[in-house]
Amino acid sequence: MYINEIKINNIKDVGLFKKELEFLLSERNTNLIVTFNLDFLRISTENDKFKDVCKNAQIVLADGVGITSLLKLKYGISLHRLTGNDLFQILLGIANGKKLKLALVGSTTKSLEVLGIKLGKTFPNISLLTISPPFLFETEESTNNKVINELKNFQPDILIAALGCPRQEIWLSENMKTINARINVGVGAALDFYSGIKRRAPVFLQKIGLEWVWRLLTEPSRLSKRYIIHDLPFFIKQIVKKRTDFE
Numbered sequence: 001m002y003i004n005e006i007k008i009n010n011i012k013d014v015g016l017f018k019k020e021l022e023f024l025l026s027e028r029n030t031n032l033i034v035t036f037n038l039d040f041l042r043i044s045t046e047n048d049k050f051k052d053v054c055k056n057a058q059i060v061l062a063d064g065v066g067i068t069s070l071l072k073l074k075y076g077i078s079l080h081r082l083t084g085n086d087l088f089q090i091l092l093g094i095a096n097g098k099k100l101k102l103a104l105v106g107s108t109t110k111s112l113e114v115l116g117i118k119l120g121k122t123f124p125n126i127s128l129l130t131i132s133p134p135f136l137f138e139t140e141e142s143t144n145n146k147v148i149n150e151l152k153n154f155q156p157d158i159l160i161a162a163l164g165c166p167r168q169e170i171w172l173s174e175n176m177k178t179i180n181a182r183i184n185v186g187v188g189a190a191l192d193f194y195s196g197i198k199r200r201a202p203v204f205l206q207k208i209g210l211e212w213v214w215r216l217l218t219e220p221s222r223l224s225k226r227y228i229i230h231d232l233p234f235f236i237k238q239i240v241k242k243r244t245d246f247e
Contacts, residue, residue: 001077004044006054008036008062008071011082014090021094024058024183025157030176031058033185034169035084038066039226042234043166050166053173061087065209066235073239084187088194091158091183096123103129103151103181106162107191115195129154138171148175156181162191 001008011017024031034040034057044051054060062068062079071077095102104112112130119128131150137143151159159181161168168186176184192198200206201214216223 001071001075001079003071004041004051006036006041006044006051006060008060008067008079010079011061012080014082017082018090018094020059021090021183022098025094025098025100027182029182030180031183032169032172032176033057033059033061033087033183035063035082035087035185035187036060036067037064038070038231038235040165041067041070041238042231047166050170053166053169056173057169065212066231069209070235070238084185084190085193085200087185088160088187088190091160091185092119092123092126095158096125099125099127100157101127101129101155102158102160103131103154103156104160104162104191105131105133105147105151106168107195108132108197111192111195111197114197115191118195129156136167138167148178151179151181158182159184160191161186162188164188 001010032053034054036054040050040054040063044054061082062071063081063083065081068079068081071079091102094100104115107115109132112132116128116130119126129151131147133147134140134143137147156179159172159176159179161172161184163171163186165186165188168188172184172186189198193200199218201211205211205214212227216227
């Protein structure tokens with residue numbers, strides 16, 4: 001399924017998807033995975049650079065009820081959701097089983113410290129590097145180069161960035177060939193959820209597609225603008241537009 005010229009992969013079988021990830025990790029190529037939600041779609045209509053990154057990504061996953069609902073209501077197409085949180089846990093399992101190197105970039109120092117302790121206990125076979133760079137580090141050449149050099153020296157198999165959209169995807173796209181990790185993915189708040197710094201929505205809300213409501217209620221000052229001011233009007237606008245206007 002293509003939307004805004006971006007191909008969305010439909011992951012029907014998680015077991016087969018794991019095998020695909022394992023295959024990518026066995027190859028020499030660098031691969032970008034994008035966890036694509038409604039906000040990503042909106043940004044891709046405003047930011048050509050981000051749109052090109054998504055178009056050129058090896059895998060684009062439907063992440064969030066907003067994007068799957070839009071595709072269902074407008075095109076009658078049902079896509080299986082696979083969130084950044086789900087992908088993070090899948091990659092942890094693969095990395096532990098194959099004794100791989102995992103690098104995490106982003107989030108806060110506190111969150112990464114807690115996360116490192118938790119991962120060390122649960123996934124002892126993973127070699128882990130965590131970096132909490134300054135905000136907008138990529139705009140300062142010397143700071144950006146320091147982060148990249150640290151990653152190059154570590155030689156990660158998997159590189160996960162939690163910098164927010166579109167920063168994380170653009171930064172990974174621009175630097176992944178230099179760093180040379182096989183799988184590169186942005187996961188947003190997944191690191192904070194896994195560490196426990198932020199509490200994820202109860203499972204029943206996740207299952208019925210209302211995790212976004214939980215996030216809005218728990219982080220209103222940060223997310224109300226995104227969800228209410230930007231994404232909801234965008235969703236309605238896309239539903240009422242002619243199909244040929246946006247495909």
